[in-house]
Amino acid sequence: MLILILKILIPFLIIFNIIPLLIWLERKGSAYIQDRPGPNRASIYGIRLGGLLHSLADVIKLITKEDIIPDHVNRFFYVLAPFLSLSVACITYAVIPFAHPIDINGHSFVLQAADINVGILYILATSSLGVFGIMLAGWSSNNKYAMIGGVRSAAQMLSYEITLGLSLLSVLLVAGSLTLHDIIESQGATVWHWNVFRQPVAFFLFVTAAFAETNRNPFDLPEGESELVAGYHLEYSSMKFAMFFMAEYAHMIIASAMITCLFLGGWQVPFLSTEFLRGHADAGLSILLMVHAVLFALFGILLLSKFKKGKFGDNRDYEVLIIGAPLLLLGLGMGLGLLLHGSFDLSQLGSQIFTAVVQFMLLMGKILFFCWVFIWIRWTLPRFRYDQLMRLGWKTMLPLALANLAVTAVVLLI
Amino acid sequence: MVLLMIFQTNPIASAVYLVFGFFGLAGIYVLLSAPFVAVLQVLVYVGAIMVLFIFVLMLLNLKKEDLIYDKVTWKKIGVVLLGLFFLGFLSYYFISIPDLLPFTPVAENFGEPKAVGQYLFTNYLIPFELTSILLLVGIIGAVVLGKKD
Numbered sequence: 001m002l003i004l005i006l007k008i009l010i011p012f013l014i015i016f017n018i019i020p021l022l023i024w025l026e027r028k029g030s031a032y033i034q035d036r037p038g039p040n041r042a043s044i045y046g047i048r049l050g051g052l053l054h055s056l057a058d059v060i061k062l063i064t065k066e067d068i069i070p071d072h073v074n075r076f077f078y079v080l081a082p083f084l085s086l087s088v089a090c091i092t093y094a095v096i097p098f099a100h101p102i103d104i105n106g107h108s109f110v111l112q113a114a115d116i117n118v119g120i121l122y123i124l125a126t127s128s129l130g131v132f133g134i135m136l137a138g139w140s141s142n143n144k145y146a147m148i149g150g151v152r153s154a155a156q157m158l159s160y161e162i163t164l165g166l167s168l169l170s171v172l173l174v175a176g177s178l179t180l181h182d183i184i185e186s187q188g189a190t191v192w193h194w195n196v197f198r199q200p201v202a203f204f205l206f207v208t209a210a211f212a213e214t215n216r217n218p219f220d221l222p223e224g225e226s227e228l229v230a231g232y233h234l235e236y237s238s239m240k241f242a243m244f245f246m247a248e249y250a251h252m253i254i255a256s257a258m259i260t261c262l263f264l265g266g267w268q269v270p271f272l273s274t275e276f277l278r279g280h281a282d283a284g285l286s287i288l289l290m291v292h293a294v295l296f297a298l299f300g301i302l303l304l305s306k307f308k309k310g311k312f313g314d315n316r317d318y319e320v321l322i323i324g325a326p327l328l329l330l331g332l333g334m335g336l337g338l339l340l341h342g343s344f345d346l347s348q349l350g351s352q353i354f355t356a357v358v359q360f361m362l363l364m365g366k367i368l369f370f371c372w373v374f375i376w377i378r379w380t381l382p383r384f385r386y387d388q389l390m391r392l393g394w395k396t397m398l399p400l401a402l403a404n405l406a407v408t409a410v411v412l413l414i
Numbered sequence: 415m416v417l418l419m420i421f422q423t424n425p426i427a428s429a430v431y432l433v434f435g436f437f438g439l440a441g442i443y444v445l446l447s448a449p450f451v452a453v454l455q456v457l458v459y460v461g462a463i464m465v466l467f468i469f470v471l472m473l474l475n476l477k478k479e480d481l482i483y484d485k486v487t488w489k490k491i492g493v494v495l496l497g498l499f500f501l502g503f504l505s506y507y508f509i510s511i512p513d514l515l516p517f518t519p520v521a522e523n524f525g526e527p528k529a530v531g532q533y534l535f536t537n538y539l540i541p542f543e544l545t546s547i548l549l550l551v552g553i554i555g556a557v558v559l560g561k562k563d
Binding site: 077118124125127128136155158161 | 424426427430433449450453454456457460461462464465466468469472473527
């Protein structure tokens with residue numbers, strides 16, 4: 001029972017903790033792409049931490065802002081819509097496996113919150129529910145522009161769901177099962193068996209459709225219209241707007257998670273299969289810890305070397321000291337501890353936990369890489385016009401997805 | 415949920431309550447050990463059909479004066495009572511048959527996608543093809559009705 005509660009809580013907490021990181025990444029990343037330094041002014045006692053505190057400042061601002069509900073809205077749906085968006089985004093994360101199942105005393109723990117037989121369809125179903133939040137928001141605002149934004153967004157999301165599903169089908173044909181666990185298992189640990197190389201067309205189609213599903217640039221119309229005229233979250237103030245904002249980043253994380261699990265082999269470590277990791281867990285643990293110790297020490301030395309009194313003239317000088325010195329000490333301490341401790345001797349449970357942790361870290365790394373790709377493309381490409389978007393979805397991507405499916409089926413038969 | 419849907423004046427409110435009702439139906443499907451049908455119900459019914467319903471309802475732009483609150487007449491009360499009586503009659507009939515009650519457990523792979531797909535493509539192939547032709551006719555009809563001439 002406790003394990004179940006943990007399994008439910010951990011994905012939820014992961015999403016909610018990655019969202020501020022993504023907000024920071026987006027603002028800094030977009031800034032450096034546009035050749036400007038980005039937000040770097042929020043500080044605690046003079047420590048600026050390179051803009052990470054802006055997320056905290058954002059949260060505090062949005063919570064303490066006045067929560068206006070205008071007179072002319074339909075109150076029930078107005079309040080329901082952002083709640084619907086955010087909760088649908090959080091539900092979807094339940095079926096994504098974090099690592100290979102662990103066997104404890106013969107009872108295998110599956111490391112995903114819900115081990116249902118129809119994994120992928122569940123994700124598609126909950127993506128379709130995300131349309132509802134946007135439509136209800138647009139309609140309940142009782143505002144022409146908000147409604148147009150909402151309706152356009154709903155049409156766009158519906159059209160690209162088809163391409164999403166069809167490119168997903170080709171992957172399912174190759175893997176032969178609907179559960180995400182089987183799909184990840186069927187892509188072995190060797191990199192050239194990953195679905196990126198076995199189904200490249202499906203990969204590109206899926207990534208593009210995922211951009212359209214999350215209303216992210218270049219399919220930015222419902223969200224970008226709010227920069228031009230209005231959008232579906234026009235009439236929303238502090239906390240509800242924050243929920244829409246968080247829902248968009250949560251959808252982005254979901255889309256990245258799906259792309260990793262389906263195409264990049266989920267939690268598979270490249271070239272190191274699960275049995276190999278479990279067999280060599282002792283050596284693996286010491287190697288991993290040693291590498292981390294060396295990296296921390298080097299990074300600490302790098303930061304310390306940048307300390308120059310009088311560079312900024314205020315407390316920011318000591319920033320590098322505050323981060324650099326503990327890192328160096330941590331690295332040296334870890335290195336010494338490892339050398340003194342000698343080699344590790346992990347039991348079977350310990351080696352399985354080690355494997356699971358490594359695979360989980362790799363999954364998170366891949367998901368964050370794809371989130372970075374989302375942000376990167378947003379600030380690189382211009383926005384589509386609405387009819388171009390619709391034409392692309394129905395006349396180009398749908399036939400391509402169908403052709404890909406047909407070719408995959410034929411190749412599999414032969 | 416469905417009762418709430420019937421008693422709304424605002425059609426979009428009743429559409430949203432219908433969505434919740436479909437969720438309940440999906441839950442019943444899961445309890446009947448058919449998770450595949452449950453997820454398909456949410457995906458197709460809620461995700462596509464109800465979205466289009468709400469789409470059209472939103473574009474109709476109904477003002478508050480158009481939504482007339484129907485008065486409760488004796489005719490309507492009579493109809494509801496007749497429906498309830500019919501429901502009671504049916505349930506009494508079903509409960510009073512003894513060998514309908516003990517339920518037999520279903521097969522091991524009852525609701526699995528593999529089993530459903532197998533039956534769909536072997537035993538029930540002809541209804542499958544006919545259904546797809548029906549959907550095609552629906553699409554063509556919609557396109558013809560929506561043309562500008």
